[in-house]
Amino acid sequence: MGKGKSKVVCGYPLSIFFIVVNEFCERFSYYGMRAVLVLYFKYFLRWDDDLATSIYHTFVALCYLTPILGAIVADSWLGKFKTIIYLSIVYAVGQVAMAVSAIHDITDSDRDGTPDSMTFHIVLSMVGLFLIALGTGGIKPCVAAFGGDQFGEHQDRQRRTFFSVFYLCINGGSLLSTIITPVLRAQECGIYSKQKCYSLAFGVPAALMVVALVVFIIGSGMYYKAEPQGNIMLDVCKCIGFAIKNRYRHRSKQYPKRQHWMDWAEEKYDKLLIAQIKMVLKVLFLYIPLPMFWTLFDQKGSRWTLQATTMDGNFGALVIQPDQMQTVNPILILTLVPIMDSLIYPLIKKCGLNFTPLKRMTVGMLLAAIAFVCAALVQIQIDVSTKQLLHSSPYILSGQGFIYFKLTIKGKANSDSTTVHNTDKATFTLRSGSQSCEYSTNFGFGSSYTFFIHSTLVFGSNCQDSVTAVEDIKPNSVHMALQIPQYFFITAGEVMFSVTGLEFSYSQAPSNMKAVLQAGWLFTVAIGNFIVLIVAELAKIPKQWAEYVLFASLLVAVCVIFSIMAYFYTYIDPTEIEAQFKKKINEDDEDDKSKPGKAEVEMVKRDSIKCHDEYDKATQTKM
Numbered sequence: 001m002g003k004g005k006s007k008v009v010c011g012y013p014l015s016i017f018f019i020v021v022n023e024f025c026e027r028f029s030y031y032g033m034r035a036v037l038v039l040y041f042k043y044f045l046r047w048d049d050d051l052a053t054s055i056y057h058t059f060v061a062l063c064y065l066t067p068i069l070g071a072i073v074a075d076s077w078l079g080k081f082k083t084i085i086y087l088s089i090v091y092a093v094g095q096v097a098m099a100v101s102a103i104h105d106i107t108d109s110d111r112d113g114t115p116d117s118m119t120f121h122i123v124l125s126m127v128g129l130f131l132i133a134l135g136t137g138g139i140k141p142c143v144a145a146f147g148g149d150q151f152g153e154h155q156d157r158q159r160r161t162f163f164s165v166f167y168l169c170i171n172g173g174s175l176l177s178t179i180i181t182p183v184l185r186a187q188e189c190g191i192y193s194k195q196k197c198y199s200l201a202f203g204v205p206a207a208l209m210v211v212a213l214v215v216f217i218i219g220s221g222m223y224y225k226a227e228p229q230g231n232i233m234l235d236v237c238k239c240i241g242f243a244i245k246n247r248y249r250h251r252s253k254q255y256p257k258r259q260h261w262m263d264w265a266e267e268k269y270d271k272l273l274i275a276q277i278k279m280v281l282k283v284l285f286l287y288i289p290l291p292m293f294w295t296l297f298d299q300k301g302s303r304w305t306l307q308a309t310t311m312d313g314n315f316g317a318l319v320i321q322p323d324q325m326q327t328v329n330p331i332l333i334l335t336l337v338p339i340m341d342s343l344i345y346p347l348i349k350k351c352g353l354n355f356t357p358l359k360r361m362t363v364g365m366l367l368a369a370i371a372f373v374c375a376a377l378v379q380i381q382i383d384v385s386t387k388q389l390l391h392s393s394p395y396i397l398s399g400q401g402f403i404y405f406k407l408t409i410k411g412k413a414n415s416d417s418t419t420v421h422n423t424d425k426a427t428f429t430l431r432s433g434s435q436s437c438e439y440s441t442n443f444g445f446g447s448s449y450t451f452f453i454h455s456t457l458v459f460g461s462n463c464q465d466s467v468t469a470v471e472d473i474k475p476n477s478v479h480m481a482l483q484i485p486q487y488f489f490i491t492a493g494e495v496m497f498s499v500t501g502l503e504f505s506y507s508q509a510p511s512n513m514k515a516v517l518q519a520g521w522l523f524t525v526a527i528g529n530f531i532v533l534i535v536a537e538l539a540k541i542p543k544q545w546a547e548y549v550l551f552a553s554l555l556v557a558v559c560v561i562f563s564i565m566a567y568f569y570t571y572i573d574p575t576e577i578e579a580q581f582k583k584k585i586n587e588d589d590e591d592d593k594s595k596p597g598k599a600e601v602e603m604v605k606r607d608s609i610k611c612h613d614e615y616d617k618a619t620q621t622k623m
């Protein structure tokens with residue numbers, strides 16, 4: 001059944017239990033730390049919003065670039081198992097560095113509650129983040145591919161289920177940590193003085209990373225560990241370089257054409273390697289349009305959260321903060337993945353439709369585009385209902401015996417600033433020397449008020465009558481629940497696109513390049529994030545709804561291109577192709593030994609024909 005020494009439970013190798021638990025803990029660690037990172041920059045390191053945002057996105061982008069490094073190390077040097085162990089240690093050290101960097105007491109020699117040497121905290125946290133990006137990115141392509149490796153050749157169904165469960169664990173970990181770490185951060189802790197407890201908010205993810213590592217090591221005896229097969233990336237680059245050079249040297253018409261430009265490497269390179277490179281190039285070519293999906297998907301954390309700040313988060317007993325709306329995504333993932341796997345896909349199959357991976361991914365893209373149309377409609381609703389400036393208070397009342405102050409009620413979640421939460425009855429204390437009095441009022445989410453305090457105010461008495469509140473900006477009236485449809489569509493799209501793509505990247509990769517192709521898949525996420533920055537910077541569309549429509553249209557256009565490319569894609573079984581190649585190569589070697597005088601040029605031609613035959617035989621199914 002499975003390939004390792006693992007026991008088999010209900011048709012699944014027991015070893016994958018350790019892999020999915022490891023993933024759960026690792027994702028808890030990653031998303032938990034990420035959830036409070038911007039607030040740490042802003043309120044602990046005292047950075048402004050722009051610097052905090054830029055460093056945050058640079059960190060996320062780095063997390064999706066380092067998978068290439070991890071994959072190269074795994075596939076060509078250490079193997080996936082050792083790579084996961086070593087990089088998990090690097091990762092855990094990074095998380096611990098973050099936790100330590102957030103202990104204000106370390107440099108708070110005057111014990112006033114603020115660090116005295118910010119440089120120490122900044123340097124330590126940057127080193128921590130670099131190690132985390134190296135660790136999380138490095139192990140990411142290896143863990144998924146290592147899980148896939150545990151299944152035997154005839155366990156396609158189980159392997160597909162594994163990738164779904166794997167995705168559930170990612171989102172289970174992310175959901176829990178996104179709820180828990182902000183709560184931990186809001187606690188107060190410290191030795192000399194009590195401050196917001198970022199060290200605890202980073203410390204718990206660090207502990208979870210150690211748990212992830214321990215769980216992974218416990219499963220050690222059960223795993224199937226494929227041996228690394230030399231510096232495959234270097235071989236691939238050399239082989240491609242040689243094919244291009246050789247093709248250029250033989251550009252004259254007198255040389256017969258070859259079926260594929262990579263066949264020009266045949267004079268020097270193993271036919272198996274050439275076939276494997278062809279497989280990888282085919283999939284990488286198909287990846288070209290994919291970043292556009294991530295461009296839309298990753299705006300949940302930016303544009304959609306900003307949109308939520310202009311909405312009403314009052315759900316009766318529960319007041320939802322704008323950034324908490326993001327938890328709708330993992331909640332929906334946990335609901336939709338089982339529904340899709342056990343109901344929708346089998347139903348589609350029963351109807352006789354062949355809903356292939358590439359068709360699923362195409363539908364996933366369309367759903368993401370629909371999500372952005374929903375976001376645009378919500379935005380129009382917000383724009384219509386919004387925020388007219390009712391008064392320009394300073395001009396109305398200057399010099400009339402009033403002093404005034406302005407208060408904006410922001411929909412920020414648990415920020416460290418003095419935030420008055422939606423529908424809270426806020427109480428202000430007005431002081432003059434030792435005298436004071438209190439003023440209370442109710443606020444609406446997103447509203448802005450100017451308070452006029454009469455200069456004849458008598459302290460000691462109730463100051464309620466001496467303060468006049470004027471509403472400058474109306475409270476948000478469009479409810480955050482209206483974001484649920486866009487979250488639903490983007491998450492349904494994610495299930496079809498991302499879960500399927502993860503498995504597709506594994507199943508279509510040659511045995512020695514599984515992690516490399518996973519890294520290629522993750523690289524599309526990094527590119528997608530860069531596109532957000534570029535489009536947001538260059539397009540500068542004044543209306544937010546129009547920007548949403550632009551992104552939706554771009555994705556639909558890209559989706560059409562992808563569906564055409566997918567139509568011409570032929571699914572392969574890399575294991576079968578590799579086995580056939582190895583067999584043929586052995587037969588040829590035997591042949592050559594028995595016929596030593598055969599002309600070399602004839603041999604190249606014959607092998608080339610066989611090579612195409614094997615490849616063609618094994619690539620029959622279309623989109």
Ligand SMILES: NCC(=O)N[C@@H](CCC(N)=O)C(=O)O
Binds near residue numbers: 171522
């Ligand atoms: N719902 C978020 C999620 O599942 N994220 C996954 C996949 C991210 C990606 N872009 O590939 C994760 O591994 O964090």
